Amino acid sequence: MMLSQRRSPVVASLQLPPVTTLLFIWVLSWGHATADTDIANMTALQKHVSFFDGNKDGIITPTETFEGFVAIGCDAAYSRDSASSVHAALGPITSPVDAPLPHINIHIDLIHRAMHGSDTGALDAKGRFVPRKFEEIFRKNAKVRPDALTSSEVEEMILANRDPLDPRSWSAPVNEWGLTYKLASDKDGFLHKDSVRGIYDGSVFVKLEEKRRSLRSEV
Known part of the structure; x- marks a missing residue:
C-alpha cells in the first residue's frame, strides 16, 4: 500500500469536540489548494513532516495529520487531539498570506517558520540537518x-x-x-x-x- 493511499476507517466514526470538528468539516467540505514541492531538495524538517502529507501535494490537512498519527501507532483519541492542536499552532505560522481562510493547513515549504527553541540544534533555522x-x-x-x-x-x-x-x-x-x-x-x-x-x-x-x-x- 502506498503512503498516499493511507486512510483510516475510524475517521468517520470519531466523536470529535467542537473545535476539532470544525477543522475536519472545513477540510472535508471545501478542500484546499496545492503547493509545489521539490522532494529532491527538501530539508530534513520538510521530509519529517511530509510523511503526514498523504496525497503529497505539499499541504498537510488536519485529516492527513490524524491519519498519519494513527498510521504510526497512536490511538484515535491521541491522534485527533494532536492533529487539532498541531494545526491550530502551525497552520497560521506556515500559511502564506494568499492561502484561503481559515489558515489551518500546514504548508511544507514554510515549515521552517515553526521551528522552536529548547531543542537539540540538530536542525538549523531553515530546517536543515546538522x-x-x-x-x-x-x-x-x-x-x-x-x-x-x-x-x-x-x-x-x-x-x-x-x-x-x-x-x-x-x-x-x-x-x-x-x-x-x-x-x-x-x-x-x-x-x-x-x-x-x-x-x-x-x-x-x-x-x-x-x-x-x-x-x-x-x-
Whole structure:
C-alpha cells in the first residue's frame, strides 16, 4: 500500500469536540489548494513532516495529520487531539498570506517558520540537518550505551536543552521526544541512534507504519 493511499476507517466514526470538528468539516467540505514541492531538495524538517502529507501535494490537512498519527501507532483519541492542536499552532505560522481562510493547513515549504527553541540544534533555522549537533546528542547524553538513549537520558537531555529565557518552548520537546521514545524505543527501553536519525528526516515514520501494518495483517 502506498503512503498516499493511507486512510483510516475510524475517521468517520470519531466523536470529535467542537473545535476539532470544525477543522475536519472545513477540510472535508471545501478542500484546499496545492503547493509545489521539490522532494529532491527538501530539508530534513520538510521530509519529517511530509510523511503526514498523504496525497503529497505539499499541504498537510488536519485529516492527513490524524491519519498519519494513527498510521504510526497512536490511538484515535491521541491522534485527533494532536492533529487539532498541531494545526491550530502551525497552520497560521506556515500559511502564506494568499492561502484561503481559515489558515489551518500546514504548508511544507514554510515549515521552517515553526521551528522552536529548547531543542537539540540538530536542525538549523531553515530546517536543515546538522550532523555535528546530532552527534552531540549521543556524545553528551548516551551514558549506558553510546548508540542509544534510555528514558532517563532523554529526560535529562530535554531539561539540559531548556532555554530559561524561552519557557514557552519547553513543552514542545517534551511532547516530541516523549512520542518518539514511546513509539521507537526497543523492548529493552533503548531509543537507538538510527531511529533518532530517522525522526529528523521522517524515515522512521515509514518503518513504524510498515510495522503496524504487518502486525495488523498477522491478527
